[in-house]
Amino acid sequence: MIRAGIIGATGYAGGELVRLLLGHKDVEIKWYGSRSYIDQAYASVYQNMFRLVEDVCRDDDLAALADQVDVIFTATPQGFLASALNEDILSRAKVVDLSADFRIKDVAVYEKWYGIEHKSPQFLPEAVYGLCEINREAVKGARLVANPGCYPTCSVLSVYPLLKEGLIDPDTLIIDAKSGTSGAGRGAKTANLFCEVNENIKAYGVAGHRHTPEIEEQLSYAALMPVRISFTPHLVPMNRGILVTAYASLKEVRCPDGRDRLPSEEEVRAAYRKYYEKERFVRLLPPGVCPETRWVEGSNFVDVNFKIDPRTKRIIMMGAMDNLVKGAAGQAVQNMNLMFGEAEDEGLRMPPLFP
Amino acid sequence: MIRAGIIGATGYAGGELVRLLLGHKDVEIKWYGSRSYIDQAYASVYQNMFRLVEDVCRDDDLAALADQVDVIFTATPQGFLASALNEDILSRAKVVDLSADFRIKDVAVYEKWYGIEHKSPQFLPEAVYGLCEINREAVKGARLVANPGCYPTCSVLSVYPLLKEGLIDPDTLIIDAKSGTSGAGRGAKTANLFCEVNENIKAYGVAGHRHTPEIEEQLSYAALMPVRISFTPHLVPMNRGILVTAYASLKEVRCPDGRDRLPSEEEVRAAYRKYYEKERFVRLLPPGVCPETRWVEGSNFVDVNFKIDPRTKRIIMMGAMDNLVKGAAGQAVQNMNLMFGEAEDEGLRMPPLFP
Amino acid sequence: MIRAGIIGATGYAGGELVRLLLGHKDVEIKWYGSRSYIDQAYASVYQNMFRLVEDVCRDDDLAALADQVDVIFTATPQGFLASALNEDILSRAKVVDLSADFRIKDVAVYEKWYGIEHKSPQFLPEAVYGLCEINREAVKGARLVANPGCYPTCSVLSVYPLLKEGLIDPDTLIIDAKSGTSGAGRGAKTANLFCEVNENIKAYGVAGHRHTPEIEEQLSYAALMPVRISFTPHLVPMNRGILVTAYASLKEVRCPDGRDRLPSEEEVRAAYRKYYEKERFVRLLPPGVCPETRWVEGSNFVDVNFKIDPRTKRIIMMGAMDNLVKGAAGQAVQNMNLMFGEAEDEGLRMPPLFP
């Protein structure tokens, strides 16, 4: 039995972790951390857990927690884990961090985009970026996993094979992303009230969203060159789901007769298949079928597909996933499974919920 | 392994059955019946099932189906099963009917409210009304289970203990119910378009909804007298969920000193406890906490609670559940579990999904 | 030109007042009061007003305001106006109060249900309850109008003619109401976040909502006897709209032959017609058509209708309106029109917006 502790168990990602871990056959949650609700019954905050969770919420004491559990999930604001982590904790418990603290290898980039000082850069080298489909082997041996951001997960998985195979021009990559509102968190802000979000769509963080450098770093590894993208997130009036629509110019292929041509549908499809064919959680949809968030809700799937536009010589790449599952808690569980030698999909086998 | 067939697998209730049965350790779905999509891949209709279901949709051939499966679920329009059922089929496979055909014992009542002739009244006597919490033992031995309607399930469970214990006056019972839109089915009707339902609430079927006699029949068994209610359903702009708000006058209790008094909060609570304390799927909430549909979404739970209003000497009883789970597919699986000796909650243990 | 000032101009009701008054040919808004946004451009808070409103927000100074305007609208928390009002102000400007401070004539009742001391009960006798359809003449001469609550407006108008004509038994009256989320205000509360409200319906304030005594007082005037009701509001995932579903037992009519019978559909309809036939803003729908909130959105209409249920000898009365218009700002403008001799529907002629 893996003993697990959650710091930040009453945020939306933390709540989703509880849901998923309750369905995991080898996990026992020992610690529901929530600074805002200390000593209150967890099920009084997340009433869906009434009679399923008897525990009360506890403080954010990482050191005490490390004594009692095998794995710590931190679903906390940026900066928390970097401030609290030390070798002693890491020597006693593995950590899956759902915040951004250890996702970006370059401290200067982190500090610039997040506007805070990084308090424990010494752990950056060992932290593994937990995008399982790409870094599976490294995750298996990690003590500290940086669970990817929601937008980066969907963005990277949607375009990765094409960058890796050199089918698109990295300098032309534009990612237009749309997210449900749970991604904005459970904090009481006017901007996230029902009446402000409902019947509305807006872009936000234009040309400045913090997930930009995270996406760029991962895509640069794939492209073997620095990648700089336009990334624009949008807020959509729905609870869950992220949809990525990515645009890039296809690189032309030199034919035997010396002429250039676009890669064919089949060639592009083969590139996706090469990387995802054996993946449990990435579904390459049939030709012509667009990913939609409703078809992945509640599950750990990322649905991807693409469309070649010969008129513009561009390709439109699309990805859909549940931001709270594959974009947060589900991927965290997937990482934990890899770290502890569990079946990678243990606790993550539920089909998507529709409608 | 229980071999299962579904007639009407591409409606919302049928789709939910597929979702739940895929997570049931002892069930294999052998037949995805859908007259509208014959020979089309099931996952092309319900894309959430891509790579999870490989089968194509098949016709509604009950006789052929009975040869291949142990249990048949019919999620079909009213009248279908009554027209198609015969002794031969029932002798080979058990049937859980999600339509209304065998819920009402009195043929005349059925024919009046549904406006169609009942084609096989001979099976009405043996059909068991599959409200597991009330008819558990009968369900275990049944060949034919009439799976209760969504509104009746939530309505009956919300008021049952108080009628049974004689705490309320049956003649004063009023049930005001609110349902998400999946209850209206997947048929292409203008009235159910997004723009017609969104940003709207309306009552419908006022003083004439077909679930009225079903609720009345069940409540009459509890009250040991004929119960006649006002029942008003409303359509709410959300996908899933039913909320019942029921009103009744409390019966006063004669005190030792000869004066009458209302039953106390604790006496009412004891009545609920008496019937539901050991129930896995009925959760009596703590005092003062109102049921909300969000807390049961995706699960088989019914959350119930009540509030005594001494000013009016009435009690307000409330119940919330997911209309597609406890109100349809989940209860059907629960019935199947009872009929086949499975653990009653097998396949139904997932916690509610929030948000 | 009527010069108007608004205290609380950045709440939802205040914002709606701005929208309506901008379309009023004889009104000029001179003061946008908002304690939270002092000195900020109003259009930076309500961006829909960009280029339509150039003013900045100002403090809540009633005395200063009374010098500059002819009418003051207070869309403020309970207790504000009662604390700030005095004879000097009232002698200089008329006041339409959208809070509850002057709606209830009995100070003790107000103080019990609102839990605060009433600071200026001396103005209660002169305050006119501004339900125009019922108190039109009194409103015309008023200095201080208590603009009715949203639930009371819809509830009272839905049942008023039947109580007035003695067609229903007041003791049996139950009002089950459903409201969009703008009724909860623009305060930053977790409970009103998009993800908490969306995909959910719940009852709240069960047997204790503050609009209960307000409804009871008005209904008592109609019934000429004390009326005590059950009132249960529900929160619906939509921006605007209130739907009332009210239940009561019909009083039987003695026939010439000595037998009792229920009032007929036509008799009940005649009662509604008697009171509403000439009303611009109350629409009695055709037989069989249920009120729906979508058909009144953005307008000052209240749609009402009813259904007789001979089985239970009850009548179900229904009403739908936009909580921010007829339930708040629209009715306030209607009151102002009456107070200043304007056409009652000036500024209120826009048809409902659908979808």
Added chain:
Amino acid sequence: MIRAGIIGATGYAGGELVRLLLGHKDVEIKWYGSRSYIDQAYASVYQNMFRLVEDVCRDDDLAALADQVDVIFTATPQGFLASALNEDILSRAKVVDLSADFRIKDVAVYEKWYGIEHKSPQFLPEAVYGLCEINREAVKGARLVANPGCYPTCSVLSVYPLLKEGLIDPDTLIIDAKSGTSGAGRGAKTANLFCEVNENIKAYGVAGHRHTPEIEEQLSYAALMPVRISFTPHLVPMNRGILVTAYASLKEVRCPDGRDRLPSEEEVRAAYRKYYEKERFVRLLPPGVCPETRWVEGSNFVDVNFKIDPRTKRIIMMGAMDNLVKGAAGQAVQNMNLMFGEAEDEGLRMPPLFP
């Protein structure tokens, strides 16, 4: 008084025309055409118009209609007007066509993208593309106005000044658009049911949407060269609103010292101002403020703004409008106003409705 007839009065755009024309001081609607509801009261289909519209729906007889009205609005399926129009009709009544029949000058392009034969190409030369802000003078003298599509209106207005002023590279233009569901029409299709649209976002018509050539044609006029774009529409779970997020590479400016630099924020802003400063319905938002659909709902405004991204040397242009108003009926009224010498904003002065 302008006498107006509407063909297709029961679609969403037709219904919006009715709403707007009812508020127009110089228009009288003489003909509510709706083939599906002939002889039914219009207000029985659009119940918001109860007591506001007394007429019944009539057939689609253009010739008869031309005798009775001064202007005909056709909110009809593609191909209808092209099949029905003739010189006789045009000589008697002006026509504002909300379909695509006369938007594209090149018949071959129309026939390729719409897949139907154009039955009256002889009227294409005289048809004026009714984007008032750009073709105002031509509209004034037109007999036949092709009312622009919803996506084209928002797309063109969002990028027009920058193409016109040569600030962006037309070959890099990518338009990612998001629309509310009313844009999908009122036809009873499964894909547009509440439960299919709610809690979902998807792209559709990827690299093949019919509005693409319309946008390209208009942008080509602005750029004085053929423009070919990537255009991807998305379906958003809300009733109204279109948001356009457009990406293009900025053209660098040669400095006096021979170096190249990006245009400044102020230079770009000046370009927008040059074209929109005097426009009643295009609002250039303050720096840093993103357009949101909620701020234009119900109004004829288009809100535009932009963000320069020096990292990628791209500019992100954004536009928001109500697809049924400026994207359909509102623009049609604006065109009519111009054609008949009315004030351009007559009937269109209502502020946006929020929330």
